[in-house]
Amino acid sequence: MLLPADTRAVLYDLDGTLVDHEHAARAGVESWSRALGLPAGQWQRWLTIERKWFTAFENGEVSHLGQRVARCREFIGRAELSDEEALTMYEDYLAVYRSNWVAYPDALPSLRAALERGLTVGVLTNGAEEMQRAKLERTGLWLDGMIMCATVELGAPKPQPESYRAALEKVGASAGHTVMIGDSWENDVAGARRAGLHAVYLDRTGNEGTSISSLDELVWP
Numbered sequence: 001m002l003l004p005a006d007t008r009a010v011l012y013d014l015d016g017t018l019v020d021h022e023h024a025a026r027a028g029v030e031s032w033s034r035a036l037g038l039p040a041g042q043w044q045r046w047l048t049i050e051r052k053w054f055t056a057f058e059n060g061e062v063s064h065l066g067q068r069v070a071r072c073r074e075f076i077g078r079a080e081l082s083d084e085e086a087l088t089m090y091e092d093y094l095a096v097y098r099s100n101w102v103a104y105p106d107a108l109p110s111l112r113a114a115l116e117r118g119l120t121v122g123v124l125t126n127g128a129e130e131m132q133r134a135k136l137e138r139t140g141l142w143l144d145g146m147i148m149c150a151t152v153e154l155g156a157p158k159p160q161p162e163s164y165r166a167a168l169e170k171v172g173a174s175a176g177h178t179v180m181i182g183d184s185w186e187n188d189v190a191g192a193r194r195a196g197l198h199a200v201y202l203d204r205t206g207n208e209g210t211s212i213s214s215l216d217e218l219v220w221p
């Protein structure tokens, strides 16, 4: 897919786009389930709970920390847990999640290609800066010149229009000269287009006719 000739900046999503979140989350859940004494095969249940609470966060219904606590309480099945207790238990999940971060093979070449063409490269992610930055560093994807746009610090998550506006300010480019690339139709494509950005939908399953299934398919201007 050929990007517009007047592209000045590229914003990549992180989880599911640059780093394989699902691989790491699955390993985390399996290990945590064993530690909690839950039966094996909790992945789909976790996924449902994670999506429910992360969407509530994206809709502004709970804080970022709040969705973490809520996910934990619901997964363990103990609504009475205090925030601190829930977050302490969640650390068991996070330790394994962190040690299983892995970059998609097409991520590093794509970031390098964008930077080599003189484009400003940002990462616009619905997460907290500290963890998202560590994720990129640990997987070898944090390159000189990249700009982290973590929406917990920006003040509004994707797909809220303020998130894209704040990211554009950080990368110093206008919406019309910026391309957003990511694996979430709502957060990385529909929301970005509503904010005036160009957007490319990455569908790694290769199902959609109008999307790319690998970052290798991007053709830089």
Ligand SMILES: [Mg+2]
Pocket (backbone or CB within 6 Å): 013, 014, 015, 016, 017, 182, 183, 184
């Ligand atoms: Mg994503």
